[in-house]
Structures are given as structure tokens and as C-alpha cells.
Amino acid sequence: xxxxxxxxxxxxxxxxxxxxxxxxxxxxxxxxxxxxxxxxxxxxxxxxxxxxxxxxxxxxxxxxxxxxxxxxxxxxxxxxxxxxxxxxxxxxxxxxxxxxxxxxxxxxxxxxxxxxxxxxxxxxxxxxxxxxxxxxxxxxxxxxxxxxxxxxxxxxxxxxxxxxxxxxxxxxxxxxxxxxxxxxxxxxxxxxxxxxxxxxxxxxxxxxxxxxxxxxxxxxxxxxxxxxxxxxxxxxxxxxxxxxxxxxxxxxxxxxxxxxxxxxxxxxxxxxxxxxxxxxxxxxxxxxxxxxxxxxxxxxxxxxxxxxxxxxxxxxxxxxxxxxxxxxxxxxxxxxxxxxxxxxxxxxxxxxxxxxxxxxxxxxxxxxxxxxxxxxxxxxxxxxxxxxxxxxxxxxxxxxxxxxxxxxxxxxxxxxxxxxxxxxxxxxxxxxxxxxxx
Numbered sequence: 114x115x116x117x118x119x120x121x122x123x124x125x126x127x128x129x130x131x132x133x134x135x136x137x138x139x140x141x142x143x144x145x146x147x148x149x150x151x152x153x154x155x156x157x158x159x160x161x162x163x164x165x166x167x168x169x170x171x172x173x174x175x176x177x178x179x180x181x182x183x184x185x186x187x188x189x190x191x192x193x194x195x196x197x198x199x200x201x202x203x204x205x206x207x208x209x210x211x212x213x214x215x216x217x218x219x220x221x222x223x224x225x226x227x228x229x230x231x232x233x234x235x236x237x238x239x240x241x242x243x244x245x246x247x248x249x250x251x252x253x254x255x256x257x258x259x260x261x262x263x264x265x266x267x268x269x270x271x272x273x274x275x276x277x278x279x280x281x282x283x284x285x286x287x288x289x290x291x292x293x294x295x296x297x298x299x300x301x302x303x304x305x306x307x308x309x310x311x312x313x314x315x316x317x318x319x320x321x322x323x324x325x326x327x328x329x330x331x332x333x334x335x336x337x338x339x340x341x342x343x344x345x346x347x348x349x350x351x352x353x354x355x356x357x358x359x360x361x362x363x364x365x366x367x368x369x370x371x372x373x374x375x376x377x378x379x380x381x382x383x384x385x386x387x388x389x390x391x392x393x394x395x396x397x398x399x400x401x402x403x404x405x406x407x408x409x410x411x412x413x414x415x416x417x418x419x420x421x422x423x424x425x426x427x428x429x430x431x432x433x434x435x436x437x438x439x440x441x442x443x444x445x446x447x448x449x450x451x452x453x454x455x456x457x458x459x460x461x462x463x464x465x466x467x468x469x470x471x472x473x474x475x476x477x478x479x480x481x482x483x484x485x486x487x488x489x490x491x492x493x494x495x496x497x498x499x500x501x502x503x504x505x506x507x508x509x510x511x512x513x514x515x516x517x518x519x520x521x522x523x524x525x526x527x528x529x530x531x532x533x534x535x536x537x538x539x540x541x542x543x544x545x546x547x548x549x550x551x
Contacts, residue, residue, distance in 0.1 A: 280322020
């Protein structure tokens with residue numbers, strides 16, 4: 114084949130291809146081949162946005178969701194209020210009842226939920242953070258809320274006083290105080306409380322009274338021994354005595370809180386009328402009817418000798434006790450401070466030599482004198498009811514500067530509290546015998 118014959122045909126094909134490319138190029142230019150450089154988009158001026166006359170797609174979706182809303186139930190799990198509206202200017206309608214169902218009426222809009230209260234049949238708003246979803250209540254549950262069944266009949270129950278209390282005549286503020294009730298006393302509440310008090314019955318005394326609710330707490334029924342009668346005394350006595358240490362008095366000779374009465378301290382005067390031996394130890398039965406552990410009582414020792422008429426026995430065995438006698442009958446006893454090892458109280462049989470109702474005791478008047486500023490010096494004014502029974506200054510007197518009753522601490526005297534010093538001043542006189550021994 115000769116080229117000269119083909120040339121015209123090749124030219125026609127090339128021209129045709131160029132024509133096709135010229136026509137098709139804009140369509141190819143609309144898409145950028147992968148990896149080809151991009152051309153910048155032209156800048157088109159925009160106008161200020163104006164709300165469309167028809168709902169925007171988001172608003173339309175919200176409206177569709179509201180249309181699909183199904184009310185559900187919630188209950189307050191923490192203290193919160195019900196409100197008249199959802200805004201900040203809403204008024205409080207009072208506290209929401211904890212765990213009481215509320216029905217949410219519409220989707221949440223803001224921090225509060227629009228709810229209906231089935232009990233009051235009213236609408237309100239409640240803080241969404243204070244409630245939580247609950248199962249849908251049954252018709253019967255809702256009916257019980259709006260028309261609750263009557264409460265069961267009141268049943269008496271037991272309480273115990275957790276502090277000393279008062280039985281009042283009425284529940285009113287101006288009630289009359291009828292009697293004191295000790296701590297740990299069983300009481301029976303007879304009817305629902307009225308205000309801050311409850312009507313109670315003391316089962317052992319059959320006494321009624323209104324007691325402050327703050328002083329009692331619920332307990333089980335009292336044990337059987339709570340109603341036991343007091344035992345008979347194993348031995349009869351009639352002794353003045355003093356409490357040692359701190360202890361409770363008891364209604365029964367048993368170490369049980371529900372028998373405990375008043376608390377007493379060292380040197381409290383008591384009169385022992387009998388002894389009761391119990392499995393847990395010996396008890397003294399007092400003339401008041403109360404009981405006290407024997408280990409907490411100092412009674413006068415049986416005197417080694419007696420004297421006619423009025424006389425005073427001082428037993429220096431600790432705790433020191435000084436007893437007033439009429440013949441062989443003890444009529445009064447008191448704890449006293451005795452002399453220290455350095456200044457011991459003299460022992461023997463003495464008589465009261467002289468009495469001074471009010472004096473100043475001065476260590477510099479002793480023989481030999483003791484300076485005021487020395488460790489054993491003293492200058493004590495207004496010492497009352499001093500009764501000297503030795504020439505060197507041993508005496509019975511009021512001691513206001515030292516109160517470790519029953520133990521050593523004086524310069525040889527028998528020091529007492531004011532009540533006891535007053536008794537012995539009135540009991541004795543010059544010449545009264547004082548018998549001091551260990």
C-alpha cells in the first residue's frame with residue numbers, strides 16, 4: 114500500500130477526533146480526575162439569614178417527637194419542691210412527697226418536668242434532677258393513694274427512758290410535773306403521741322403520765338425479773354453510813370440498768386437497815402428502800418469499847434470514819450480526813466478540851482513554829498467549829514481546803530465537810546469523850 118493513497122484518509126480521522134474533543138471538553142472539565150490539581154471555587158456574596166416561613170427540618174422533627182411522647186412515671190428520691198411553672202419566677206407549691214408517684218405529661222423543656230400528682234389531681238413542675246423513673250403504678254396502687262385504707266388499730270408498745278424524765282399531767286406546755294422517772298425505766302405507750310409527748314404507764318407502779326418523746330426509745334417487753342418482788346433482808350441493821358466512790362442506787366439488789374435509780378458519790382450519808390446476800394455479792398438495804406452494793410458503803414466498825422452518854426469514835430482505818438454514839442448506839446457517821454504520815458493523828462482516849470466556833474489556824478503559832486512559806490506551813494482563816502481534844506492542837510473541825518474524805522491529808526486533825534462539822538459541834542461539848550484508834 115502506498116502512503117500517498119492513505120494520507121487523505123488519515124487527515125480526515127484526525128480532524129474528526131479534534132472536533133469530538135472540542136465538543137466534549139466542558140463535560141470532562143466538570144470532574145477533576147483523581148490526583149489532578151483543584152481549581153478554587155468562585156466567591157458568591159450571601160445575604161442575612163431570615164427565618165423561613167415554613168418550619169425548619171429540626172423543628173419539624175421536634176414536633177414529630179412531641180406527637181410521639183408517651184407519659185411516664187417518676188418519684189422524688191431526694192428532698193425537692195413542686196413549682197407553679199418551669200421558669201425561674203415560678204412559685205413553690207410545697208415539698209414533694211418522697212417516693213410518691215408523679216406522671217410526666219410532656220417532654221422535658223428546661224430543668225423541670227411538667228407532672229401530674231395523682232393524689233391531689235393537680236399539675237405542677239418538679240426539678241428533673243430530684244426524680245427518677247419508676248414502674249407504672251397499678252390502678253389499685255393509685256386508688257390506695259387517693260383513698261388510703263384506714264390505719265390499723267393502735268397497739269400499745271414498750272419504750273425505755275434513756276435519761277431521767279418527768280411524768281407530766283397533760284401533753285400541753287403548761288402541764289404539771291407529777292413525778293420523776295429514773296433512767297432505764299420500762300414504760301408502755303398507751304395511745305398515739307400527742308405533740309411532743311406520749312401517754313405512758315409504769316407497769317410496776319401503775320402510774321400514768323405524759324413523757325417527752327425525746328426522752329424515750331422503743332424496746333422489747335421487760336424481762337420477767339423486772340416484776341420480781343424485793344427479797345427479804347438476811348440480816349437487820351440500823352447503822353448510819355457513808356457512800357464510798359461513785360455508784361447507783363438500785364430498786365432491786367441486782368446490777369441491771371433497769372433497776373438503777375439515782376447516782377450517789379463519796380461521803381453521801383445513808384442509813385443501812387439490812388443486808389441481802391445475792392449471787393453477785395452482798396447488798397445493803399437502805400432505809401429509803403433502795404439497795405446499794407456493800408462494797409460502796411462504809412459502815413462504822415463494831416467499837417472495841419463503849420462509853421456512857423454521848424461520845425465520839427474515830428476509826429483511822431481507811432476510809433476514815435468518825436461516829437457519834439449515845440451509849441452503844443451509833444446515831445451519826447461521817448468520813449473524815451486524818452493526819453499524814455509526818456503529822457499523824459494521835460490515838461487513845463481523849464476528852465474535848467476547848468471549842469472555837471471560828472478561828473484562824475496559823476502554823477507559826479505551833480511549838481516549834483512552822484513558817485508560812487515552808488512546805489508544811491499554813492495560814493487558814495475562818496475555820497469553823499473546831500473542837501480540840503489534845504493540847505498540841507489535834508481537833509475535829511470544818512475543813513474547806515481539802516476534800517479527799519476518808520484518807521490522809523491533814524496535820525493531825527480530823528477534818529470534815531461543813532454539814533458534818535456542824536453536827537459534831539452541836540452533838541458534843543467540852544468533856545465529851547473522843548476515842549481514836551486504828
